[in-house]
Amino acid sequence: MKEIVVLSGKGGTGKTSIVACFASLARSKVLADCDVDAADLHLLLSPNAREDKEFWSGRVAFIDEEKCTECGLCQELCRFAAISDFKVDHVSCEGCGFCYQVCPVDAITMKDSMSGHSFISKTKYGYLCHARLGIAQENSGKLVALVRQNAKLIAERENLDYIITDGPPGIGCPVISSLSGANLALLVTEPTLSGIHDLERVIGVCRHFGVPVSVCVNKCDLNEDNTSAIESYCGKEAIEVAAKISFDNVMTEAIVQGLPVVEYSDGKVTHQIRELWQAVSAKLGK
Amino acid sequence: MIISVASGKGGTGKTLVATSLAISLRPNHRVQLLDCDVEEPNANILLRLAITHSQPVYVPIPSVDEAKCTYCGKCAEICAYNAIGVIKKKVLIFPELCHGCGACSYLCPESAITEEGKEVGVFETGDSENLGLIQGRLNVGEAMAPPVIREVKKHIDCGSVVIIDIPPGTSCPVIEAVKGSDFCLLVTEPTPFGLNDLSLAVEVVRELDIPSGVIVNRVGLGTDEVEQYCHREEIPIMLRIPLDRDIATHYSGGIALVEGMPRWRQEFLRLFQDIRGVTAVKRLAK
Numbered sequence: 001m002k003e004i005v006v007l008s009g010k011g012g013t014g015k016t017s018i019v020a021c022f023a024s025l026a027r028s029k030v031l032a033d034c035d036v037d038a039a040d041l042h043l044l045l046s047p048n049a050r051e052d053k054e055f056w057s058g059r060v061a062f063i064d065e066e067k068c069t070e071c072g073l074c075q076e077l078c079r080f081a082a083i084s085d086f087k088v089d090h091v092s093c094e095g096c097g098f099c100y101q102v103c104p105v106d107a108i109t110m111k112d113s114m115s116g117h118s119f120i121s122k123t124k125y126g127y128l129c130h131a132r133l134g135i136a137q138e139n140s141g142k143l144v145a146l147v148r149q150n151a152k153l154i155a156e157r158e159n160l161d162y163i164i165t166d167g168p169p170g171i172g173c174p175v176i177s178s179l180s181g182a183n184l185a186l187l188v189t190e191p192t193l194s195g196i197h198d199l200e201r202v203i204g205v206c207r208h209f210g211v212p213v214s215v216c217v218n219k220c221d222l223n224e225d226n227t228s229a230i231e232s233y234c235g236k237e238a239i240e241v242a243a244k245i246s247f248d249n250v251m252t253e254a255i256v257q258g259l260p261v262v263e264y265s266d267g268k269v270t271h272q273i274r275e276l277w278q279a280v281s282a283k284l285g286k
Numbered sequence: 287m288i289i290s291v292a293s294g295k296g297g298t299g300k301t302l303v304a305t306s307l308a309i310s311l312r313p314n315h316r317v318q319l320l321d322c323d324v325e326e327p328n329a330n331i332l333l334r335l336a337i338t339h340s341q342p343v344y345v346p347i348p349s350v351d352e353a354k355c356t357y358c359g360k361c362a363e364i365c366a367y368n369a370i371g372v373i374k375k376k377v378l379i380f381p382e383l384c385h386g387c388g389a390c391s392y393l394c395p396e397s398a399i400t401e402e403g404k405e406v407g408v409f410e411t412g413d414s415e416n417l418g419l420i421q422g423r424l425n426v427g428e429a430m431a432p433p434v435i436r437e438v439k440k441h442i443d444c445g446s447v448v449i450i451d452i453p454p455g456t457s458c459p460v461i462e463a464v465k466g467s468d469f470c471l472l473v474t475e476p477t478p479f480g481l482n483d484l485s486l487a488v489e490v491v492r493e494l495d496i497p498s499g500v501i502v503n504r505v506g507l508g509t510d511e512v513e514q515y516c517h518r519e520e521i522p523i524m525l526r527i528p529l530d531r532d533i534a535t536h537y538s539g540g541i542a543l544v545e546g547m548p549r550w551r552q553e554f555l556r557l558f559q560d561i562r563g564v565t566a567v568k569r570l571a572k
Contacts, residue, residue, distance in 0.1 A: 008296075009326050010296065010297065010326055010328075011295065011296010011297040011298075011454040012295065012296045012297010012298060012454075013297060016479065035455075036457075037455040037456040037457040037460075037486070038294050038295055038296075038454065038455050038456060038482075038483040038486060040295075040478075040479045040482055040483065043478050043479065043482060058366075059366065077388070077392065079386060079387055079388055080387075091461055091465065091493065091494065092461075092465070094385055094387065095366055096366045096367075096385060096387035096389055097364065097366050097389065098387050098388060098389035098392070101364055101389055101393055102392070102393075133456070133457055135456060135486070135489045135490055135493050136456075136457075136458075136461045136490060136493050136494070137457060137458075138457070138458045140455075140457040140458070141429065168455065169296040169297075169325075169326070169454050169455070170323075170325035170326055170431075170453065170454070170455070170459075171325045171326065171424065171426060172325045172424060172428075172429055172430065172431045172459065173429035173430060173431075174455075174457070175325075176429050190538075191538060192537055192538035192539075192540075193331045193538065193539065193540040194301065194326075194328040194331050194537075194540075195538075197326070197328060197331060198326040198328070201325075201326060201426055204426035204427070205426050205427060208426060208427040209427075219534075222531075222534055222535065222538050223535065223538035223539065226538055226539075247534075249507055252477055252507045252508060253507075255477050255478055255479060255508075256477060256478060256508055256509055258478065
């Protein structure tokens with residue numbers, strides 16, 4: 001069983017569209033959507049029969065107004081500016097419990113926080129593990145870890161070849177949580193200066209955590225000079241460019257139809273993505 | 287006035303909008319652009335300001351003086367993040383889990399814990415022709431963006447028009463960056479992904495009680511679902527940017543929209559006047 005995580009650094013490069021295509025092309029797999037605060041993969045996979053569990057993680061402080069003597073110690077010590085006018089701002093509260101520990105009149109309690117939901121859905125492509133982080137909630141890294149854990153259990157139980165993970169943008173804790181222990185990170189980039197800048201940083205994160213990397217240049221003919229620059233950079237860094245995909249509205253048309261593009265069209269982009277999957281699955285060794 | 291530019295979905299054009307607004311306003315206003323997408327800061331690729339000041343951002347991490355420590359375990363008991371553990375005669379600290387709340391240091395009965403700064407990122411500034419840039423950059427391998435975002439926001443100049451480039455998503459880095467804004471522009475695209483993530487971003491700004499308006503980018507592809515949603519939810523669509531390969535090509539080469547196509551300056555000036563109108567009404571209503 002091998003896990004591939006699709007990341008990008010920069011948002012909007014085409015990760016989810018490509019993962020949906022892999023869902024169609026790979027025979028034996030489970031899908032995981034680790035972009036838990038803006039999950040879109042389910043929009044292309046037509047899931048049904050969803051198992052839904054509450055995700056409880058972290059705590060939030062509450063001040064009992066009747067007990068509070070307004071001494072102000074909690075406000076003074078809170079490092080997250082979460083207490084003002086002797087009330088806790090639950091959006092800013094990081095649940096550290098410092099205020100609870102120091103309150104001289106025990107006016108503060110810490111309550112468990114329901115931070116979101118995790119889901120396991122069935123789709124025509126197989127199981128999809130996904131989640132939704134609650135609005136303004138923390139612990140996205142933990143929810144990502146739960147999604148991956150669910151996917152791993154399914155892969156083991158069903159004896160599946162692949163876990164294919166749609167990763168979040170950025171390089172912070174949800175990305176790190178989606179990356180650790182993966183067999184391959186496929187980095188989907190675009191030939192823009194922003195895309196190149198962000199690619200270099202996410203490559204750094206993958207290397208930091210010891211995950212091998214392949215690159216796919218999406219929208220490659222948007223700027224041929226930049227695409228060449230990406231290829232040169234990857235060559236110098238001994239990173240494989242697994243495929244280049246043309247800039248084509250067919251990607252968006254497929255999203256509008258709620259389909260992976262390899263099922264929507266049989267044109268150039270579909271052929272390029274099929275080649276991408278060939279390259280990636282060969283690299284994974286299955 | 288503090289204007290945030292957010293989206294939910296990555297790659298919709300937040301940085302394109304934030305930089306275009308900043309450049310359009312600078313002839314007549316003192317402008318500050320805060321790049322709070324500290325995981326992948328891109329605004330300066332389009333602004334090209336020389337960085338004249340750079341300093342590290344530190345998170346306070348506990349350091350235990352084992353000569354004073356009695357291994358009572360109170361620090362481990364207090365820590366909400368399992369960042370400090372006491373096993374027999376050894377204290378283990380996990381800096382990557384520490385939120386820097388200060389509780390362990392304050393509450394250690396032997397005063398055996400001090401705090402040392404751990405570098406997690408940098409903040410950088412540049413300034414030219416009425417436009418100041420403050421950008422934060424999370425170090426590759428670090429998980430937590432909010433401390434770097436908080437540092438960036440400490441440098442808000444209330445005398446300027448402040449424009450904040452917000453990260454993608456809806457979780458804690460976004461909240462940290464958006465909170466306190468007078469207005470939030472939500473940049474989306476007219477596709478099912480754009481709509482899905484816009485609806486999540488709208489929940490965030492409503493939770494934070496920040497007035498908002500939508501900018502629809504790449505009009506011409508996709509559907510009118512976003513328009514219908516905004517109409518139903520009574521959220522104003524304040525600007526529409528068409529699907530235009532030339533806009534994408536300029537962006538790919540690091541050219542801001544209003545520099546590659548100066549006729550757009552008028553649109554962004556009008557946008558600013560509209561935002562001023564909405565925020566004035568809100569102030570009166572209060």
